[in-house]
Amino acid sequence: MKTVYEKPKSLNDVHFHYCPGCGHGVIHKLVAEVIDELGIQHKTVGVAPVGCAVFAYNYYNFDFSQAAHGRAPAVATGIKRSKPETVVFSYQGDGDLAAIGTAEIIHAANRGENITVIFVNNAIYGMTGGQMAPTTLVGQKATTAPYGRDPKTMGHPIKVSELLSNLEGVTYIERTAITTPGEIMKAKKAIKKAFQNQIDGAGFSMVEILSQCPTNWGVKPVDGTKFIKEKLQEVFPLGVYKDLSEERKGGK
Amino acid sequence: MAKEFIKGNEAIGKAAIMAGLDCYFGYPITPQSEIPEYLAAEMPKVGKVFLQAESEVAAINMVYGAAGTGIRVMTSSSSPGISLKVEGISYIASAELPCVIVNVQRGGPGLGNIAPEQADYFQATKGGGHGNYRLLVLAPDSAQEMADFTMLAFDLAEKYRNPVMILADGCLGQMKEAVEFKKTVRKEYNKDWTIGRGEKDHKVISSIDIEPEKLEQRNLKLLDKYKTMEKEEVLFEEYLCDDADLVLVAYGITSRVARSAVELAREKGIKLGLFRPKTLFPFPKKDIYRVSQKAKKMLTCELSTGQMVEDVKLNSHKDTEVYFYGRCGGVIPADLELLEQAQKVLDGKGVRF
Amino acid sequence: MPFIKIAEEYCKECGLCVEACPKNILRISEKLNVKGYKVVEQTEPDKCVGCAACAKVCPDAVISVYRED
Numbered sequence: 165m166k167t168v169y170e171k172p173k174s175l176n177d178v179h180f181h182y183c184p185g186c187g188h189g190v191i192h193k194l195v196a197e198v199i200d201e202l203g204i205q206h207k208t209v210g211v212a213p214v215g216c217a218v219f220a221y222n223y224y225n226f227d228f229s230q231a232a233h234g235r236a237p238a239v240a241t242g243i244k245r246s247k248p249e250t251v252v253f254s255y256q257g258d259g260d261l262a263a264i265g266t267a268e269i270i271h272a273a274n275r276g277e278n279i280t281v282i283f284v285n286n287a288i289y290g291m292t293g294g295q296m297a298p299t300t301l302v303g304q305k306a307t308t309a310p311y312g313r314d315p316k317t318m319g320h321p322i323k324v325s326e327l328l329s330n331l332e333g334v335t336y337i338e339r340t341a342i343t344t345p346g347e348i349m350k351a352k353k354a355i356k357k358a359f360q361n362q363i364d365g366a367g368f369s370m371v372e373i374l375s376q377c378p379t380n381w382g383v384k385p386v387d388g389t390k391f392i393k394e395k396l397q398e399v400f401p402l403g404v405y406k407d408l409s410e411e412r413k414g415g416k
Numbered sequence: 417m418a419k420e421f422i423k424g425n426e427a428i429g430k431a432a433i434m435a436g437l438d439c440y441f442g443y444p445i446t447p448q449s450e451i452p453e454y455l456a457a458e459m460p461k462v463g464k465v466f467l468q469a470e471s472e473v474a475a476i477n478m479v480y481g482a483a484g485t486g487i488r489v490m491t492s493s494s495s496p497g498i499s500l501k502v503e504g505i506s507y508i509a510s511a512e513l514p515c516v517i518v519n520v521q522r523g524g525p526g527l528g529n530i531a532p533e534q535a536d537y538f539q540a541t542k543g544g545g546h547g548n549y550r551l552l553v554l555a556p557d558s559a560q561e562m563a564d565f566t567m568l569a570f571d572l573a574e575k576y577r578n579p580v581m582i583l584a585d586g587c588l589g590q591m592k593e594a595v596e597f598k599k600t601v602r603k604e605y606n607k608d609w610t611i612g613r614g615e616k617d618h619k620v621i622s623s624i625d626i627e628p629e630k631l632e633q634r635n636l637k638l639l640d641k642y643k644t645m646e647k648e649e650v651l652f653e654e655y656l657c658d659d660a661d662l663v664l665v666a667y668g669i670t671s672r673v674a675r676s677a678v679e680l681a682r683e684k685g686i687k688l689g690l691f692r693p694k695t696l697f698p699f700p701k702k703d704i705y706r707v708s709q710k711a712k713k714m715l716t717c718e719l720s721t722g723q724m725v726e727d728v729k730l731n732s733h734k735d736t737e738v739y740f741y742g743r744c745g746g747v748i749p750a751d752l753e754l755l756e757q758a759q760k761v762l763d764g765k766g767v768r769f
Numbered sequence: 770m771p772f773i774k775i776a777e778e779y780c781k782e783c784g785l786c787v788e789a790c791p792k793n794i795l796r797i798s799e800k801l802n803v804k805g806y807k808v809v810e811q812t813e814p815d816k817c818v819g820c821a822a823c824a825k826v827c828p829d830a831v832i833s834v835y836r837e838d
Contacts, residue, residue, distance in 0.1 A: 165836070165838065166835065166836045166837075167834075167835055167836075168771065168824075168834035169821040169824035169825070169832070169833060169834040170833045170834075171830040171833065179778075180828070182828060182829075183781075184781035184782055184783035184806070185828060186828055187828065188828070189827075189828025190827075190828045193828075206614055207614050209611050212622075218624065221620045221622060227613075227619055227620070228611070228621070229480070229481060229484045229611060229621040229622070230511075230621065230622035231481075232480070232503060232507050235473065235477035235504070238469065238474040238475075238477035238480075239477050239480055239484075241474075242439065242441065242479060242480060242482035242483075242489070243481040243482065243612060244481075245467060245478070245482065246465070247485050247487075247612035250612045267470050267473075267474065268473075268477070271469070342826075345820075345825045348825045348826065349825070378783075385783040385784060385785050386784050386785060
């Protein structure tokens with residue numbers, strides 16, 4: 165009997181607290197599958213954000229450090245600089261990375277920190293109940309933008325992949341989505357590359373993943389993926405924004 | 417062992433390397449920048465990590481990450497920078513992570529100035545960040561103690577798995593004095609709790625407990641630690657207190673001035689003494705009480721508007737008269753000034769705290 | 770012959786697998802799990818081609834996919 169798909173070893177056999185249809189669950193699986201396939205489970209240290217994924221340390225079956233809101237890239241830097249042989253990744257949402265943690269992600273990228281960043285962009289604050297995020301779309305409603313995001317007073321969605329890819333220190337940045345099985349496979353490929361880069365010492369790699377938050381978008385899960393395809397991807401185009409993986413192998 | 421003429425700040429850097437510092441994460445801020453500058457030059461020579469972070473906030477969170485792996489890690493800053501770090505420090509204390517945090521105090525509040533002050537006493541000893549946590553706080557009074565206390569701090573941090581703060585000030589940081597760097601034997605502590613060992617028994621470094629009962633247990637566990645510290649780690653110095661009519665209570669740079677005042681007074685037949693806490697937490701409660709019973713009058717001197725004096729009063733005998741004299745904003749009183757104040761108290765013209 | 774296993778207690782009735790299945794042989798059943806979600810079920814197992822699209826889109830790793838050689 166051949167296994168086509170099973171829950172990855174790097175995931176604990178526990179229930180996710182995430183809402184029905186939440187993208188975090190899909191992304192957790194992809195990260196765990198990649199870690200299994202690369203055979204690095206006992207070398208990996210994850211850094212959890214503050215946000216819905218704060219409980220990621222309950223779900224992953226390897227070492228974890230739970231960071232203060234926005235500081236995961238700094239915590240990851242501390243771990244990587246202490247134990248370079250570990251494989252360190254930070255798992256962050258858009259509030260964690262693109263709001264309070266903007267300085268930390270920019271400077272970790274600028275230092276070319278040899279870490280992997282998984283950036284889940286669902287354009288809303290999930291854990292706290294649907295407030296506006298830095299990546300909330302113009303016109304999109306949130307509990308703190310009840311009439312829709314107004315760029316005149318609330319600015320425009322931050323395009324993190326474009327922003328960071330201008331930094332010399334960055335080796336690889338790709339924006340993906342988890343809307344269809346095909347896109348999910350592409351996201352997994354990007355995640356695997358981002359981890360492989362770290363193993364190869366190629367430097368800072370980040371995968372931005374457009375993800376759905378059905379509860380706070382007020383939609384059914386299946387309509388959530390539609391919102392990504394029709395709306396989010398318009399503002400956040402998918403694709404590779406920088407890739408010097410080959411050139412920088414063994415550099416760090 | 418030969419002595420070296422060295423700045424207080426650099427003495428901290430050198431002692432930290434001697435103590436086996438693995439990672440230093442810092443950020444420039446006067447009057448402590450010599451610490452990162454020294455370590456930037458010296459750490460690479462011993463194959464260790466120096467990293468200037470993008471902010472004090474990032475630096476303390478790098479410390480949080482590194483401390484979780486059980487290596488020896490330190491950061492340093494000055495007053496406003498420490499304010500930026502206290503959220504991270506609260507996380508570090510809650511997750512029970514050993515690390516050393518140096519605060520070379522400067523004038524405050526706000527941006528204040530870069531002159532020395534001791535107005536972060538409350539912040540250092542009463543928590544500073546959110547939640548029921550304490551730092552073990554060491555208060556050096558010289559470049560020698562800047563070195564000695566740094567080495568001691570690493571050991572205490574690991575012994576208690578708690579952040580240890582060295583509370584110095586701009587004067588001690590910038591002052592050059594002769595220092596003997598004594599190599600201490602490094603005790604090894606259990607590191608099974610750490611992450612990044614590459615082992616199958618995975619660990620989680622976290623400060624979160626959703627169930628209130630669990631968080632209460634965590635708080636009570638921390639409380640036990642602090643009680644043990646109070647039993648075992650109190651350090652202080654008494655100078656001519658036995659026959660003193662008035663005891664000056666001071667720490668850090670102010671205690672140096674107070675010591676001169678005591679000596680000047682003694683030359684004039686005025687019986688002053690000095691009580692100098694070396695640990696501000698755990699505070700020398702029993703010893704203050706014992707000295708206050710005999711001395712009847714205690715004059716606390718600080719570079720602040722009165723912070724440690726509260727702990728002196730809290731722990732003095734009820735009949736003891738507790739007085740306070742302080743300068744702030746970066747002004748340092750001269751020994752004659754303290755002597756004058758002591759004389760006023762002895763003449764019954766002092767203002768009780 | 771491919772077949773799937775459904776860890777019903779983990780299902781949250783999100784319906785993403787139902788939409789993803791190229792053979793349209795998944796649907797939300799009337800059976801409730803302990804959390805009160807109507808769990809997914811396979812309507813025509815013999816039409817399953819073992820593509821694991823369902824397993825890929827499932828946020829909770831409810832569906833495992835096997836192939837009997």
